[in-house]
Amino acid sequence: MPAPQQHRLIFRHIDEPGYSNDLACYVRNGGYEVLRKAVQRKPEELIDEVKKSGLRGRGGAGFPCGVKWTLVDRKSGKPIYLVVNADESEPGTFKDRYIIHQDPHQLIEGIMITCFANKVERAFIYIRGEFPEGARILEKAIAEARAANLVGPGILGTAYGCEIFVHRGAGAYICGEETGLIESLEGKRPYPRIKPPYFPAVLGLYQCPTIVNNVETLCHVKHIADMGGEAYSKIGTPNNTGTRILCVSGHVQRPGFYEFEVGKVTMGQLLNEVCGGPLPGRTFKAVIPGGSSAKVLKFGERYKGKRKVGADMVDYDWGVDDIPMDFDSLAMIGSMGGSGGVIVMDDSVSMVEALGNINAFYSHESCGQCTPCREGSLWMKKITSRMVHGDARPEDGALLKSVADQIAGRTICAFGEACAWPTQSFIAKFGDEFKAYPEAKKQPKPDGVPELV
Numbered sequence: 001m002p003a004p005q006q007h008r009l010i011f012r013h014i015d016e017p018g019y020s021n022d023l024a025c026y027v028r029n030g031g032y033e034v035l036r037k038a039v040q041r042k043p044e045e046l047i048d049e050v051k052k053s054g055l056r057g058r059g060g061a062g063f064p065c066g067v068k069w070t071l072v073d074r075k076s077g078k079p080i081y082l083v084v085n086a087d088e089s090e091p092g093t094f095k096d097r098y099i100i101h102q103d104p105h106q107l108i109e110g111i112m113i114t115c116f117a118n119k120v121e122r123a124f125i126y127i128r129g130e131f132p133e134g135a136r137i138l139e140k141a142i143a144e145a146r147a148a149n150l151v152g153p154g155i156l157g158t159a160y161g162c163e164i165f166v167h168r169g170a171g172a173y174i175c176g177e178e179t180g181l182i183e184s185l186e187g188k189r190p191y192p193r194i195k196p197p198y199f200p201a202v203l204g205l206y207q208c209p210t211i212v213n214n215v216e217t218l219c220h221v222k223h224i225a226d227m228g229g230e231a232y233s234k235i236g237t238p239n240n241t242g243t244r245i246l247c248v249s250g251h252v253q254r255p256g257f258y259e260f261e262v263g264k265v266t267m268g269q270l271l272n273e274v275c276g277g278p279l280p281g282r283t284f285k286a287v288i289p290g291g292s293s294a295k296v297l298k299f300g301e302r303y304k305g306k307r308k309v310g311a312d313m314v315d316y317d318w319g320v321d322d323i324p325m326d327f328d329s330l331a332m333i334g335s336m337g338g339s340g341g342v343i344v345m346d347d348s349v350s351m352v353e354a355l356g357n358i359n360a361f362y363s364h365e366s367c368g369q370c371t372p373c374r375e376g377s378l379w380m381k382k383i384t385s386r387m388v389h390g391d392a393r394p395e396d397g398a399l400l401k402s403v404a405d406q407i408a409g410r411t412i413c414a415f416g417e418a419c420a421w422p423t424q425s426f427i428a429k430f431g432d433e434f435k436a437y438p439e440a441k442k443q444p445k446p447d448g449v450p451e452l453v
């Protein structure tokens, strides 16, 4: 069967020859026409369209966007803010940066429609510090839009006005977590807040109701307002609607971004047909499907259970190749679609070294507020690091697992899970490699693969 074709909604114009990120170019392609029509409608109708569309957040958790908007406290009398999460901190994810670089006006149009629908008059784009070029592009695009009466007071001849501000973070993974981000935006250390009571929809930025959405999610809003929620919900698969951008990195012939209808491409089609398969002479060993915090999948392993198809429950028995790339299927087999970052590892990879790398990252990025996360992430790093350097102790495999098991579920924010899941899943699936380390010391690498220093 031929590989499914990409369905480009967000990336529709992204690779057009001569396409640039200026307003004139965007307007030539019909840009801001959807906003022009949207501001003539009732805001509640637009919220209904997003609810009908079934759009799920593309930032990580896959929470339904329309539901999030209806949870906003509209009775407090306080202003409602929109915070655009452009932190893109999850390793393996690189789509938001590309949208911002290539098509910033698509994002600004999505932001303005979202703000109009939710009666928001101030939106903040929180962009990570390592994206200085992205911040510059956004500032320029907002200035162009303001000059064209698309952002600012009384847009498009209406009484409605909204300002967009760009805020640069200093570069920390935890600033991607929505409440840590809000603290940082307020000028403080990005310590995530405890929920309850600090659900952003009620007590967010400056203790006001706040909507936090990812860059890609907000771009989808523009297309939903354009085609209608019903039509959008027919793209993709039930409960996994629309398209999503998959960022493929690692050991494939053609890494990159690919936009597919959600659930209409399997992992095997994506890696073998779309990305050209493994590198010459290699075979696939493992894949992390949704950014480095998602649980790893092992090629050769089977994933079995029952799933809902229409009104029926049917058996599934999948190898990694058979897994549809959607939120529910990946959750069913114990991992997640997360941020859409697909990290591929072939048979040249030592899973102990790969985990050592991941653990070093999470230990560096823990904000330090909760003891299990602060100490646990450091211990996981220390143990994997001594394994990699040939100093493992016989008990280290079990110790590593025990540390990870004591983090997840015991912390203020979901970073606890994000740092524990890689260790738990690597040990569960590649336990033999971890057991072999104490005796084998440092494993000799296959030909041509550099040693980790």
Ligand SMILES: Cc1cc2nc3c(=O)[nH]c(=O)nc-3n(C[C@H](O)[C@H](O)[C@H](O)COP(=O)(O)O)c2cc1C
Binding pocket: 056, 057, 058, 059, 060, 061, 062, 063, 065, 085, 086, 087, 088, 089, 090, 173, 174, 175, 176, 177, 178, 179, 212, 213, 214, 215, 217, 218, 413, 414, 415, 418
């Ligand atoms: C540790 C951690 C890091 C996160 N990093 C990001 C990020 O870089 N970008 C992002 O959009 N969401 C990130 N999220 C998810 C956000 O907290 C939030 O759910 C998301 O921005 C909501 O947008 P969405 O509903 O449009 O997906 C992170 C979550 C956690 C727990």
Ligand code: SF4
Binding pocket: 174, 191, 192, 365, 366, 367, 368, 369, 370, 371, 373, 374, 411, 412, 413, 414, 415, 416
């Ligand atoms: S889980 Fe980790 S990152 Fe989150 S608040 Fe606690 S210490 Fe900070």
